[in-house]
Amino acid sequence: MAAAGSAIGLGNIWKFPYETGENGGGAFLIVYLLCVLLFGMPLLMTEFLIGRKAGKSTFSAFREISGSNRWQWLGWLSSFTVFILLGFYFVVTGWCFNYLYEAIFNSYIGMGTDELLNHFTAITSNPLRMSFCSIIPIFLTAAVLWFGVTQGIERLSKILMPLLIVMMIVMAGRVMMLDGSSIGMRFLFEVDFSKITPQIFMEAAGQCFFSLSIGLGLLITYGAYMPKDQDASMTSFQVLFLDTLVALLAGVIIFPAVFAFGFNPAEGPQLVFVVLPAVMQHMSFVWFSGVFFFSLLCIAAITSTISLMEVVVAAITEFTHGKINRHKSVLITTGLMSLLAVIYVLSMTNTWPALRFFDKDLFQIVDDLVTIFLMPVSALCMSLFVGWFMPAKDIDVVPYSKNSFKKWSRPIFVFLLRWFVPIAILLVFLNGLGII
Numbered sequence: 001m002a003a004a005g006s007a008i009g010l011g012n013i014w015k016f017p018y019e020t021g022e023n024g025g026g027a028f029l030i031v032y033l034l035c036v037l038l039f040g041m042p043l044l045m046t047e048f049l050i051g052r053k054a055g056k057s058t059f060s061a062f063r064e065i066s067g068s069n070r071w072q073w074l075g076w077l078s079s080f081t082v083f084i085l086l087g088f089y090f091v092v093t094g095w096c097f098n099y100l101y102e103a104i105f106n107s108y109i110g111m112g113t114d115e116l117l118n119h120f121t122a123i124t125s126n127p128l129r130m131s132f133c134s135i136i137p138i139f140l141t142a143a144v145l146w147f148g149v150t151q152g153i154e155r156l157s158k159i160l161m162p163l164l165i166v167m168m169i170v171m172a173g174r175v176m177m178l179d180g181s182s183i184g185m186r187f188l189f190e191v192d193f194s195k196i197t198p199q200i201f202m203e204a205a206g207q208c209f210f211s212l213s214i215g216l217g218l219l220i221t222y223g224a225y226m227p228k229d230q231d232a233s234m235t236s237f238q239v240l241f242l243d244t245l246v247a248l249l250a251g252v253i254i255f256p257a258v259f260a261f262g263f264n265p266a267e268g269p270q271l272v273f274v275v276l277p278a279v280m281q282h283m284s285f286v287w288f289s290g291v292f293f294f295s296l297l298c299i300a301a302i303t304s305t306i307s308l309m310e311v312v313v314a315a316i317t318e319f320t321h322g323k324i325n326r327h328k329s330v331l332i333t334t335g336l337m338s339l340l341a342v343i344y345v346l347s348m349t350n351t352w353p354a355l356r357f358f359d360k361d362l363f364q365i366v367d368d369l370v371t372i373f374l375m376p377v378s379a380l381c382m383s384l385f386v387g388w389f390m391p392a393k394d395i396d397v398v399p400y401s402k403n404s405f406k407k408w409s410r411p412i413f414v415f416l417l418r419w420f421v422p423i424a425i426l427l428v429f430l431n432g433l434g435i436i
């Protein structure tokens with residue numbers, strides 16, 4: 001449940017719908033599901049396995065297993081990736097907090113399609129408001145880490161995450177009753193194979209890494225804490241199943257509503273933030289539904305930011321060999337994160353044009369850099385590490401309870417890790433960039 005809490009977040013509810021909308025609906029969905037199965041499953045298992053074998057967090061796990069410092073850079077790469085990703089994750093979490101505030105004060109009630117679009121643009125081009133909204137979740141996350149109440153939050157999210165799923169099912173039911181909703185369902189589920197391009201493979205693979213939280217070594221820490229008799233393959237499957245379920249639910253809410261209200265499915269990152277307020281206006285108990293849903297969304301985002309910020313806090317303590325203690329590290333991370341989030345905001349709102357490169361703002365650059373490049377590259381290295389460098393016996397003995405790792409699944413797992421995952425990531429990557 002803790003790993004699922006890290007995995008389920010804005011990646012499912014915000015990113016999945018807009019990526020699907022921009023990349024042709026059903027065509028993207030089918031490629032995404034393929035990636036989840038062929039990349040997601042083995043890589044989730046890999047991270048749990050490394051953690052379980054090493055009993056350490058990302059940072060020291062590679063040293064522990066390989067007995068040398070040769071793989072240490074992977075720990076650094078992950079920490080750096082988490083750092084730049086987290087700043088941008090906080091900005092989007094800020095958007096969620098903004099909409100929670102608006103739900104409380106009924107601000108979006110009565111707005112039509114165009115008004116909602118203009119409203120989003122107005123909010124996100126206001127640097128002060130955006131900076132303020134991003135800093136709220138940074139401080140909340142820091143408070144959780146400072147007071148060491150991570151476990152309490154995890155216990156709480158065991159109740160709240162199922163509630164989020166129930167709420168989303170109710171919303172999907174409501175949206176289905178709108179006129180024109182079936183067009184959205186067809187958009188999401190009808191596959192037009194002619195739309196499947198190399199670019200879609202690259203986007204779908206990136207989305208799969210982002211949504212499942214793989215490729216950052218973050219789940220290595222979860223693997224280290226996993227009880228020895230727990231079946232890691234079953235756990236991986238459960239995380240994958242829940243994560244995909246929430247993404248699909250988000251799709252089933254957003255796309256019927258997109259077509260029923262006359263939005264453009266390829267609206268981009270603002271998609272869910274303009275469509276959801278429109279949906280909320282059609283729910284019963286409008287005020288309560290809005291406040292309830294946006295609160296759950298904020299909590300889903302915060303459970304992810306906690307797991308991410310923990311990596312940065314731990315990296316600073318490890319780097320200074322404990323000279324900077326945990327509390328100081330939380331303070332430093334909070335300061336750095338706030339600075340980074342404000343830099344992203346200044347770039348996105350075009351307040352500081354020098355922060356735009358190649359006609360893209362930092363937000364888009366970091367998004368592409370992390371999901372399309374850094375996460376796949378480090379996932380590729382991890383699969384090579386386990387597939388080729390870890391002694392074969394470790395694959396058998398450590399990660400699974402004996403009866404569960406059935407005879408047929410081991411060769412599949414090893415094949416996927418040694419050959420399929422590295423080669424496929426490389427091909428997807430080179431193809432998507434137009435090199436082959």
Ligand code: PHE
Binds near residue numbers: 011209304
């Ligand atoms: N998987 C999270 C989401 O879908 C984001 C995340 C990525 C969290 C990587 C941790 C590590 O929102």
